[in-house]
Structures are given as structure tokens and as C-alpha cells.
Amino acid sequence: MSVEVLLDTGRERRIGFGEAVLAGTKTVEQLVEALEQADECGLAMLLTRLEREQCDALPGHLRARLDYEERSRTAFFGAPAARRDRSRVAVVTAGTSDAAVAREAVRTLAFHGLSTVEICDVGVAGLWRLQQRIDELAALPVVIAVAGMDAALPTVLAGLVPGLVVAVPTSVGYGIAEGGVTALHGLLASCAPGLVTVNIDNGYGAACAAMRALSVHESE
Amino acid sequence: MSVEVLLDTGRERRIGFGEAVLAGTKTVEQLVEALEQADECGLAMLLTRLEREQCDALPGHLRARLDYEERSRTAFFGAPAARRDRSRVAVVTAGTSDAAVAREAVRTLAFHGLSTVEICDVGVAGLWRLQQRIDELAALPVVIAVAGMDAALPTVLAGLVPGLVVAVPTSVGYGIAEGGVTALHGLLASCAPGLVTVNIDNGYGAACAAMRALSVHESE
Amino acid sequence: MSVEVLLDTGRERRIGFGEAVLAGTKTVEQLVEALEQADECGLAMLLTRLEREQCDALPGHLRARLDYEERSRTAFFGAPAARRDRSRVAVVTAGTSDAAVAREAVRTLAFHGLSTVEICDVGVAGLWRLQQRIDELAALPVVIAVAGMDAALPTVLAGLVPGLVVAVPTSVGYGIAEGGVTALHGLLASCAPGLVTVNIDNGYGAACAAMRALSVHESE
Amino acid sequence: MSVEVLLDTGRERRIGFGEAVLAGTKTVEQLVEALEQADECGLAMLLTRLEREQCDALPGHLRARLDYEERSRTAFFGAPAARRDRSRVAVVTAGTSDAAVAREAVRTLAFHGLSTVEICDVGVAGLWRLQQRIDELAALPVVIAVAGMDAALPTVLAGLVPGLVVAVPTSVGYGIAEGGVTALHGLLASCAPGLVTVNIDNGYGAACAAMRALSVHESE
Amino acid sequence: MSVEVLLDTGRERRIGFGEAVLAGTKTVEQLVEALEQADECGLAMLLTRLEREQCDALPGHLRARLDYEERSRTAFFGAPAARRDRSRVAVVTAGTSDAAVAREAVRTLAFHGLSTVEICDVGVAGLWRLQQRIDELAALPVVIAVAGMDAALPTVLAGLVPGLVVAVPTSVGYGIAEGGVTALHGLLASCAPGLVTVNIDNGYGAACAAMRALSVHESE
Amino acid sequence: MSVEVLLDTGRERRIGFGEAVLAGTKTVEQLVEALEQADECGLAMLLTRLEREQCDALPGHLRARLDYEERSRTAFFGAPAARRDRSRVAVVTAGTSDAAVAREAVRTLAFHGLSTVEICDVGVAGLWRLQQRIDELAALPVVIAVAGMDAALPTVLAGLVPGLVVAVPTSVGYGIAEGGVTALHGLLASCAPGLVTVNIDNGYGAACAAMRALSVHESE
Amino acid sequence: MSVEVLLDTGRERRIGFGEAVLAGTKTVEQLVEALEQADECGLAMLLTRLEREQCDALPGHLRARLDYEERSRTAFFGAPAARRDRSRVAVVTAGTSDAAVAREAVRTLAFHGLSTVEICDVGVAGLWRLQQRIDELAALPVVIAVAGMDAALPTVLAGLVPGLVVAVPTSVGYGIAEGGVTALHGLLASCAPGLVTVNIDNGYGAACAAMRALSVHESE
């Protein structure tokens, strides 16, 4: 099993953005293999869930080419896409503890040239915090809403804005909320029409969904 | 096993209200036995989850003494307590489909002499419906909030009113919401401080909690 | 509890499409109340999960104004929006048994003036069926993918097309697949980036997500 | 994402007590941000689930202003409310291992000026321990009952006292009891009428529920 | 597949009591086959979960030899063992609705010659009902305790009596208690030492456990 | 959605046996469509989970061409493959109630020309029944073991025979065993090396696995 | 909360054996408190799930009085009961990894004066290992059967011996078997009549059940 990595080099051509490497469950050898394959193909690459220890264990010449952000556990290998002018995606969190997952979405979008409006800690137990920002949010085509515990924020939000609302449940919580399944199931059961959901803590996936919604739009 | 029912005749003395009979899982013979024991002790009695078929299968002399309401599946056997003047409990529903459970709470309170403010179909996907009534709700010592699906209403409510908010998840819903476990778990995970929860569809229990909060209060 | 329905009359203004009535868990009285409120406000209305028995139990003057389709259990009350020319949404099913859920999505889109491309029974155990249609699907901004059992189709699809892929798990299946939770969880765990998911059997919600993605797009 | 904390400064005005900070899932930077916002607004603040390591990592000037209790993992930032004379809430535990959760409730009440009766290790496998104290408990308007494993104590208690009984399931236990879901579900299924429940280990929430029940009472 | 039944004819010799037939999931043809095999071997046989419809569909000559009790859904085929004088097993129920499961245990014991003390509706929300009978129960070697909902009764009981307490959770209950898993898990998590549990609604199994405890005892 | 069925006509060429139709969740119209497509392609077809009502609702000319067996709910449309001489697959059941699932496997194999050894009701609570037949089973390349409840039979079997053992958990059971998940999980956790499992009640799938193991074997 | 421990000093009188202390979830202060209370009452005491670190952290004068066995994590405080001559309980394990749980049962019985027959690693994938010992086991009134993974051993055993079989599922296992729920549910679903079960890893509870079965027997 000498080669354990086989990059999907045609992904950008097919779906509009390239393969990212989910680093957390990979060995350093596998990460090196992935980066070298990307390098050979001339691909820039996003790494997600890259722990600081993994990052620091990479050979120096590869480590040096990574733009790593510990908070979101993301790294850019090679240059990200050119930043476009106008923010068309908001990333909103219900609680302070959801910020790391939100950062993963923000960094994924940034890697692909998209800037974001970030709004934090506007959970519905203090509803005025959300209502202050609602006009701003209602003007955007995509809102990513990140929430743990009972995850009521995305439902309230989706009742107030017309754009695509992508909900990201987080694993933040304790007791019955631990791990995020309660948040996830609550979002899927939402009474707000057209709310869509991704896996727990999947800020990367929510950002990809935003890119799908926006990029096709552009191509028309 | 000639006698299968043994009423807890001292319950009212101990906790302030008497035993109710959960009728749905009992045979007609058992219901008769319970009503006759109540009669012998001179107790009025509330029956919950009494199906129309069960009700109609009772012997005429017992059936005649029941005040049955099909919607809430409740019956009063004997005279309910005298109605007090002022409503101090609200019963609020998120959706139209939650009305039957809400009625069980309303009827339980009525049997014990308590009148209620009822507010229906004010789920958070259309938040203005709740906000129109919030001042009225904020003035009451107890609010019972009935909600299925993602059950976001009680959380929003508990962020806006100071009284005791008793949440009742309902089994209304489909897919991951079917049966009400998603609603229940979401309520327990609520980020609103001090929200308390009872079992799925347990309008009776929520009403009893309200009576506990109010009656001790009165006795002080 | 004389009024149990309170329509969210401002929904279309806020989010671009009006409230629909989830009929299955409502009484005939509640349905009448909803339709009459809609009528008073001059709103056309979509009903979902309306059983034939419920439909036939409505008063004649209301029944007559419903365009009911039994297969999808949907009804249009009042005139649907004018049909636009170009199909920009595909609705794809993995198996024959997923067709009823797919129809709910198609009818929801039709009620709002959107036509659809429908592709049936292209599950991945016979992959050529999907591959024959892939160019057509890759040209559309939104693909709704309906699948039960192990729900592998949306993942394969999202690896092949650039548009927004909204997955709808269905309750079709037996054993561990019964009820659709296995399909739902599999979709959320998908390794295809940017795949989004709605509740089990929620064709209506997937259609609403498509409208969110498309309508904001249009308004820009 | 320069600002990740946005305190709900109007909470006390709305619901009678201010926002608490759930510290355990926050970074030190976020805790500093929260304390500084509180300081600017002149708010005293309760912190829960604050680990000793987090506490010690705070800047000295903030650390110095915290009254930290390791057992309950709570801290008071600023002066707690003046203590009132009479205890009107009991906090009862089923087992010795439930004491930390009970302490969180006691400290939350203390921060808001409420003193408590504390009764420990009176689980129902040795029923006499509870029965010795039952008259004392029956005289109080609110009893918080903390129990893990099978959580039978709150049910027995609620059959013996008239006040509001708020059950707190704990994560203490092993095997099928590990994590507390068995205790939680058992409490929700309780056959004692009017028993209400909060999330696993949520001593803070139970105390807030007690405050809701008591404070409205007072305002009448 | 001409023969689908193969009785375990040596069971009584090995474990002290013979095979019973779980009738509910069998076809009438299979029941006939089982009864005929028993007849050929000269075995009396207990049938459990035999629905009235199944019973009535049996050929007349077999039906005539059955002593059927609808309440417990049990039938005796052939003569039960001779009744012994002294009751050494109690069967106790927490609620009226648990009576059918309790009857299955009573009938199983009766078929094997054991008489029982039956005590009904002594759930712990009205604890005095249990305490009235506790001396009687403490004198018996085996107590079968049947309880649904939160199933607190067997725990309280096992703290008060020295004999073997076999708990039978029942499927009686609604919401989170529906189906009996909450009762089952609560019993397994019991803080009462030495409480043992069988499957939900398995009155037959509890009776067999009692026979195992008693019969070996006798043989010593 | 005029055409909802699209047969996978190349399946036999690719994997050695053709597509079967899972009938239970299909409408009569869809079944007709499937049969007509098969007819046009000159394919014989197996139908599984075909209810008697569905079968009888088919148009006469199609019904007439079906060889239907109610017990297994299977039908052959067109001629099955020629029967080969030697049985190389055994189908073993733990209990009488597992027979219907076993029949589905037997019929699937028969449709493809494979005869079977059938052994019934040899569950491990009466171990001698299995041991009597073990030499016969040890000589066969594939054993399909069908078991519900705790599904201990396949584990014991796989410790005694060298061939491929395909376990089929069944939904037979009550309480914690209801629906078959307990059986399924127990089989996956088996301590017998090399035991493989299919979905609950999936006799068809087990037969297909047997065909995969045998047919490649033959082609070598 | 100065006193957090309240020993159930009358337990031995009521149920035949005294309270044990589940040490793992207690602080050192609480353990000291428990031991000192026991000392004051002149009670010997069993401690379970006592980690080496906890044991070593006890004050020297208490540590010195403990007979600690690390393997089973049990300690005797004070003298155990006098050992009786004849072993009447067997403790049997399915796998080597189940030995620690089995030791907890053996030590519990030893503390109360009961000796045991121990038989290890006789899982059913190699059935002959069990069959070699079956006559010995069939002669004993109680067999404790400890098994993880699919836990098939207790079922096979209960089909071969007449005594009370108490099954202890263990948390040994991986994948679907991790944590022991699969083993637990499999045991509850067992087709062997009269098999009883305790919580996962609860060797202590199984031993107590054995004492209940045996001690009452003796007193007759």
C-alpha cells in the first residue's frame, strides 16, 4: 500500500472548486503525500481540521508554504483565489462558543475569493441582538447560520430573510446537547421553510454549499 | 387479581391536587373500578386520554356523570373546583396541530378551578405573531408553551418573559421529528435559562406543574 | 380556544413565498379556518400532506376551489403563480418508490411558477442510468436529489455537478433503513462537499430551498 | 471576527435575572471579552463550568475580582445580590456523587440572594433518609432534586410534597446510565404529576427555574 | 421447508421446566405443528402471547384442549403441574395498566404449580400503598415487580426486601416512555443492589427466573 | 413524471444476476411498468415483498404469468433458471417465526437455479438440535443463518463450520428485540470470525451474497 | 453542604447485606467521610470502582485498613464475613477481557463470605470449552455469566443449566459493541427462558443478586 492518497484532480473542473484535505484523521506521511501530489499538479489546496501538532510535524519546506490559522484549524497551501469586492455571504453565530466552526466557513470562503459579513453571539434568548442586524442579512443571497445547543437561531433567521439559509449545528453543548445531535435534529425538524442543514461542525461544507449557490448563479 | 386499581386517596392532602386516571391504557373494567372507588371516597376525578370508544363503553350511570371533551380526550367525573376570577396561566401553542395537547392542559387547570389565557399558532417562523402578545404574557406568573417539530417557541418565549415557562413538546411532526423526541431534546438543550420541560404530549403534567407553582404561592 | 389558526400573512413579503399548510395533522375544522383566513387575505395557498379523506371532508365550496393531486398529497387553493419558461431545477429520484416525495417538490415548485426536469430511478447500483443524464444536470443551478435506503445517489451526483444539490432522504426502506434515519444520517455524513439536506420526506422543504437559491439570485 | 461576544444586557430587565457565562467551552480571550463588556455595563456576572485552569489563565486584574468555587466550577464577578432571610428553596441530592451539580444550583441561587436548605445522599434505596426530612421539604415552595443513575428520588419526592419539584438528572453513572440520558428519560417519564425537568447536570437551569417561580410570586 | 417446528423436548430434563411456545408471531399451521409434536411426546405445553383470533383459528380438537385466558394471552395445552400449597412468589404492579403483563407471570407460575401473592397499583407516587404490604413481601424469597413509565417501584422495593427482585419493565407509557425502553434502562441503572431485569413485557421470563431460583433451592 | 421505472437491464451481465423488484413500496402502476419493461427486454424477473393484494390488483395478463408464493411474498415473472443438481447452500433458522425470511432466501436461490438444504428451529437454547446437523452443514460452501431475538445461532454456527456464513437478523421479537436492531447489532458484534451480515429480514440479499460467492467460484 | 454522605446503616438488617460505596465518582473527602461514618457505626464496608490513585490519596490510617485489589478495583474496609465451606456460585467469562468484571463479582461474594467457582474464556465460538464444564455448572444454584461483544454465552448456558443465570454484559468491544449496549440488549432479547440481566460491567450487582437468591433460601 505504498500510495494511500489519490487526489481528485478534476474536481474543480466538474464542480467549480477543488478538493480539500480533511487533515485531522491523516498521518503526517499521508499529508505530505497529498501536498506533494497537489504541488505536482500545480493545485492550491485547502486543509481543514489540521491540528497545530500535525502542522508543526510537516517537513520545513512544506510547512513554510502553509498559511495556517489555529482557531479554525485551516491552512492554505499555495495562493488563495483573488478576493472579490462585495460580500454576498453572511456567517452568523448563536453563541460565542460557535466561533471556531464559523471561522472554518469564513476561511473556506476566503480561500475561494469570497469575503463575508460576520455576526457573532446573536442567539434567540436575547432576540434584539439578531433583530438589529436583520436588514443587513435580508439583503444577502446566502446566510450561513452556526448554532449549537437547541439551535433555534437558524429557524428564526429563516423566517426573516429570503436568501438561502444554510444551518451548521455545532457540537457545543452538554448533557443531551453534547456532540450536537440534538442541534442537528432540531434543525432538520425546523418549521422554517427551505432551511437546509449540513453535518455537525461542518463549516467547510456550509461554505461549499454557498459557493455552489453563488457560482452557478454567476455563470448564467 | 380481583382488584387491579388502588386509588391514591391521600394525594390531594399531600400535594394539593388529587389523582387523575390515565385512561387510554386501561380496560373498561379497570375504569369502572377506578370511578367506583372515587365515588365511594367522595372524590371528584379527572380522566385523561380517554378515547370516545372507552367513554361510550362505560355503564350508563357512570357515563352520565362524565363531562367529556373529545378534543382533549379529558373527562370530569364529579364537579370541578369553583372557578377563580383571574387568569394567571397562559397556554400558548406554536402550531395549529399542537392544539389538542394544549387543551389537555387547559382542561386540567379548569378542573382545578384555574382559568387560562389561550394563544394559538404563534410559532417563530412568523415571529410577529408572538411579539404582538408578549406584554400580556410577561405579566403572568406561569406560561405553558406547547410546541412540536423543532420546538423553538418556548426558548424564544423564555427569553422574553420573567415567569415560569413550562415547555410541552408534542409528537406532531414527521421524519426526524416524528414522535416528539427531537422537540423534547431541543427543549432540554435550550439556551434560555430556567426553561423546564415535561414529557412529550404531557399537557396534564404541565398543568400540574403550574398548580404546584401557584398553590404553594397562595398558601404562604 | 375558539381560533386555533393564525396565518403568517407577511411571509411572502419577508422571504419571497407564502405560508403553506401542512394538512396531515390538522382537523377539518382547522383546515377550513386556514382556507377562510387565506381567502379573506386574498392569498393563494399550497396545502401539503393532504389526505384524500381530509380533502373530501371539506365543505363543497372550499373543495371545489382546490386543485388536488393524490400522488403528492398536495393541493393548490387559488391560482398558482404564472409558469416561467425555462426549467432551472431538476428533481431526481434514486428509486421508483421515492416518486411521491419527488412529486411534492415538483408540485411546490409548480405552485410558485417554476417548472422542473424530472429524472427517475437512477440509483447508483446501476450507475449508467445516472451517467446518461449527467450533462443535462450539470447545466442547472439546482438539483433536488431524492433517495431512500442508503441514499448514495446525492453523494455521487454532488461529485459530478456544480450546482446546489439539495438531498431529500425518504422513509422508503425496511430494517435498519425503515423510517429514513439511515438515509438522513448518511446524507449528512456525505463526503461530497457542499451537499445540503432537509428532513426525511420533505420534498416541500427542498423546493423552498431551491426557491431561496433562485429568487434572491433573480433580484440581484 | 474581532468581536465574538455580545452580552444580552437587557436580560435582567426582561426576565428578572441577568445573563450568565457558560465558561467551559470558551477561550480565555472570549472570557476576557465577556468580563470587560460586563464591567463596562456595570453588571455583576455569574460564570458557570469555569475550570480552574481557565480561571488561573485570566489576567490578574480580572482574576482578582472573581469569587471562584472549584467544587461547583462557578465564579461571581462583582458583588452578588444581598442575601434574603428565609430559605424558600431546598436542594436535595440522591447520592454523594451528585453534590457538584447541586452546588451549581446553590451557588446560582446565592448569587441572586437566595439561601437554600441542602439535603444530601437521600436516595430511595434507603428510603428512611428521605422520610426523616419530608416535613421540612413539604413546607417549601420549590424543591430542586438532583439525581443520577435511575433518578427515582424526584418521583418519590414529588409524590410527597406540594411545591414545585425541579428535577436535575446527573451524568453520574456507568453502563446504560453513563452520561445521564437514562436518568433524564426516566424523569420525563415520571408517574409523579407536575414534576419538571431540566438538562443533564444543569444545576444552573434548575436554580433559574426556581427564581422564575419565586420572583414573579413576589412581584404580585 | 415442510417441517418448521422442532420442539426442544429435553428442556425440562436440562433446566427444570419445558419449552413454551411464543405464539404471537407464528402462523396457525405452525401452532398446530407445535401442539401435535407436544402431543406425540406426551408433553403439556404453555403458550404465550396467543391472540384470541389465533386461538379461535385452531382446529376444534386442539382448541378444545386449551385453557385460554385472554387477559394474559396465555393458554395451557394439557394439564398444568399440581398446585403446591404455599405461595413463595409475589407479583406486584406499579400501575393498573401493568396488570396484563403481571398476569402472564402469574399464569406461567400457575402452569408449573406455583401459586402467587398478587398486589396491584402500588406505584411510588403514592408510597403508602406499597408500605402497607412491605412486611408480607419481605417474607418471600422472590418478588416479581412489574412497572412501566419511569419504573421506580422495583428500586424502592429492592431497598426494602431481602429476596430476589425480578423487575419487568412494561411498554405502558407515552412520549419518551412509549415502548418501554425508558423503563428498561432505568431499571438497569437502578441504585438498588441486586435488582435483576428481563425484557420489556416479559412476564413469562420473570416467572422462569423465579422458578430457577426456587427449584434449585428445593433440590438441595 | 410519466415514467417512474428504469430497469437496470445490464445488471446480469455486470454482476451475474439480474435486477429484482422490491414490490412492497410500489404502486400497482409502477409494478405494471416494471413488468412491461422486463417483458420488452425479454428478462425474467424476481419480485420480492409482493403482498397478496398487490399481486391480485395486477392486470390479468400479467398476474397470469406470475408464480407467486404468499409465505415468502415472492413471485417469479417468466421462467426461473434451470435447477442444478447439487445443493451447495443451506438455509438455517433459529426459530419457527423466522421461516418467512428464510423462504425469501430459498425462493431467490431457486429463481436462479440453486437448490438448498433447509433446516428449521435449531436455536441455541436447545443446542442439540443444531449439533445433530452440524456435519451436513460443515460440508457446504455457504450457510445462510436466519435468526431474530438475540440472534446467537449464527455465532455458534460460524464457530463450527468452515464455509461462508451469511447472517440474516429478523424483525421477530418484542420489547428491546422489536424490529430486529438488537439482533442486527449482536450479529455485527459477533465473536465468531468472518461472520457477515445483511439488513434485517433481507433474505433476498443473503441469497445474492451466496450467489456472488458461488458463481465467481464456478467461473474460475 | 458540610455533610455530603449519609450511609444507609439499616440496609443489612432490611435486605441481608450492607451498603457498598461506589468510589469512582467520589472525591477523596467524600470517601473519607464514608469510611469514618462506617467506622463510627462499626460497619465493615466494601468499596467498588476504587482507582489506585484514589486509594493512595486516602489518609494513611484509613489506607492501612483497606484490603485493595487493583484488578477488580475493589477494597474491603474492615474484616469480610467468615468464608463458608461450599461454593454455590460460579462466575464464568466468555473472553479473557471480561476478567476484571468477573473479579468484581468474585470479590463482592468473598466479602460476604461466599466462595466461587471461576471458569474463564469459554465463549461460544469455541463451544467445547463450555461443554467440558457443563456438569459442574449444572449442579450449582447460581451462575453469573460475564460476556461482552455479542454476549451469546449466557444464552447458551441458560439452555443447559437449571440454576439462576445472572448475565453481566461488559463494555469490552469495539464498533457497534463499544460500551456494551449491544451486549446488554442482546441479553435482554435472549431466547433462553429465565435469564436475568444487570447493568453493563455490574459485577457487584450480579453478586448481590446471587446473595439475594441464596440468603433467603437459607433463612427458610
Next chain:
Amino acid sequence: MSVEVLLDTGRERRIGFGEAVLAGTKTVEQLVEALEQADECGLAMLLTRLEREQCDALPGHLRARLDYEERSRTAFFGAPAARRDRSRVAVVTAGTSDAAVAREAVRTLAFHGLSTVEICDVGVAGLWRLQQRIDELAALPVVIAVAGMDAALPTVLAGLVPGLVVAVPTSVGYGIAEGGVTALHGLLASCAPGLVTVNIDNGYGAACAAMRALSVHESE
């Protein structure tokens, strides 16, 4: 409990391959005991899930006789079987992170003399990677397919090849995919006929299934 290990020395004779030792949950003393028993019987032995720390803690004379591979956590004690010429089993992984589980299968097969074709990182989000190798795979009698997350690869594969496809779900994944239950359930629900499944991360079991399929074949 002086002897806690009892090897199943007749296993190879009965089922064609010997007992392996699942090392991870065993103490060093138990491992020594197992190796010494094997040595006495002249058996070579495979160890699985052997951590490096366990391996290094073995006495030198035993450690020296182990061929340990850390990646797969496997060791050979004694000489493996002679390698046969032709690869007849493929081991395929969906993602790079599944490689360790795949290695366990490869090493198990190698220990028994079977060589393998290994194909890595061919998940269905980039379908071309699988399709490039499909002819090679279609020519083999057994394919082991290792996949985490949504585990769609084995389903697609089983639709394209005629051999036995043994799926191994892995615990790789996060959120709803964490631990591998979602992958496992998805595989069991697969719409590909004849796909069989083993426990999560059970590369050893999949290899044993392959040996069962192949070895009996050879003996005919």
C-alpha cells in the same frame, strides 16, 4: 482466577483458520499467557489491535518472536503460512483515512498466505478513480471495500463487480459520522444486492470472510 486464557486450539481444524488474539483489551499478563499457550501447542498466532506500548511491554523472548506492524496494529507470532501465487482478493479504500483498517485486512490475509491487490482513495465523490480500476476488480472473487463517512463506495462497487463484496465501515468521521454507526447502517441499507457487512473497523473479520469464501471453494 489463576488462568484467564483458554485458547480455542481446534479452531483451524473446524473452520480452516486458527484463533487470533484481540490484544487491545488485554493485560500484558494475559497476552503472555496466550502466547505461551500457543507456543505449547505449536500454533502460530495472529495478534490484532496490539498497541506499540503493549508490544514493547512483553518479555524480550516473546517480543523477539513477533513480527509487528504498527500501522495495522497487527503482529505475527511464529511463521505465517506460505504465500500463494495469485492475488484473489482486493482491498479497496474510499479515503486515505481508511488505510489502517485496510492494512488489518491485508495483514490478516498475508498471515494466512493470501496476497492482495490494494487500491486506495477511490471514493465516489471522484468517481473516475474507481472506474479506472473496475475491470481489474471485476475479475476477482472477493473484494473487501473499506469506507467511512457515508460509505457509498461499497454500494457503487457492488453494482459493478460480480464477486463477493465485503464492506467494512470505519469509524473515521465526525459529527453524525463519528464512530462509524452511520457508515455501518448505510451499508446494511445498501440498494446493491448481495453486499455483506462486518463490524466497524473490523478489517480482520472481513479478511476471515474472504478466507471462508475462498478456502471452501478450494476444497471442493
